[in-house]
Amino acid sequence: MKSVFTLSCSRLALLAAFGLAMSFTQASAADLGGNCCADLEERIAELEATTARKGNRKVSLTISGWVNEAVYFWDDGSQRNAYVGTNSLEQSRVKFSGEAKIANGYSAGYTLEIGVQGNPSNKWDQTGPSSTDANSPNNSLIVRKSNWWLKSKDFGKLTVGLEGSATYHLLDDADGVNTRNYSDAQAAAVAQGRFQLRSGGAQVGGTAIRWNDILRGADNGTSGQNGRRNIVRYDSPTILGFVLTASWGEDDQTGVALTYKEKWGDFNILAKGGWEKSTDENLTGCAPFSATGATREDCEWWGGAATIQHAPTGLYVYGGYGQTIDHGVELISAAAESKSDLWFIQGGIEQKWLPLGKTTVFGEYRHDNLGSRTGKTFAVDGGASGYVHDGDINFWAAGIVQNIDAAAMDLYVIYRHADGDLTNSAGDTASLDAFDMVITGARIQF
Structure with missing residues (x-):
């Protein structure tokens, strides 16, 4: 009797649970307005509206x-002061890219990259952290890249649109360690950007001459490399570690470059070299200069850089x-110095001493031999005024970059120092006051 009674109680409990579940389901359906499927579809549509989607099923995003x-x-x-802003x-940036397979070994794709800046660090000066460049204001967006491309496994890649030229980041991209985004070849020039030069505690010659007025080069005051331009670009497939790049565009710019990346035993090797020429009057890095009433531009540049790292120890150089050779200044004065050059060296060690990620400790030196900048004039101690004829600038830096692998994040602290002198076309020299800076921040990727 006891076992029959227990079984009956169990059946009653199951029936009660089933009835309770049915009543709950009916109540829930009633709470959803009597049409749960319609509400579910509405919710799915809402999620789709707030989620990045492919424009079609053929091209990825x-x-x-x-x-x-x-x-x-x-x-x-x-x-002295302290500013907060975009490095x-x-x-900061957002990149949209995609690719579609055309046939075996062939594909097509696109790149759209938008730069985002709060207070851009290379546009502020002693007057405050707001941008002093009307073409690059605070809290603005910049189209960095906009192009489409066709790629073949055997024949290489053809790109059309806004993209880096053959010598884009030529020296920077030869940085094979984790200083590439924080202290590469052009970092010294970018850091001081539009800060005004000082000599004896005052503006040089009483005028607002800035660091990026005297540092030469087609891009960010760094001789030997170019920027992003509207071009047609070709990149060859990798052959024995080499990639050949050629580009043409604007009005007119033509360049070639060669990249080499390989491992030799315990050593990682990354090297780049290239040359480019421009007759584009809108290239602000080299001109425009006015000669005999006409705007003329004729500029060329070349350069090379490399990183050699001993993989077991992490030591690197x-x-x-x-x-840069600016033929435009020769049209204004035969005495003008058309050549500007620089050399730099960085050494350090990169090792995973902490479980967080790799740590990079480094020191560096860069020296610039300045050429003429005829559009900028100054006088020294009441002497005759003359255009910037030449100069010598020294940059020192040291820092540490700590990677946090789990967060795709890098923390960095960098000290920078600059000094030198500037000579005008009258033959007078101004000794520049030292400029010191400490930069600390973080870059997080997504």
């Missing part, structure tokens, strides 16, 4: 980028050379 913000402590010898060396 990938969204990536990073945020790079930092605090800058600076001292120009007579004034313009590798500004990264260095290079770049030169």
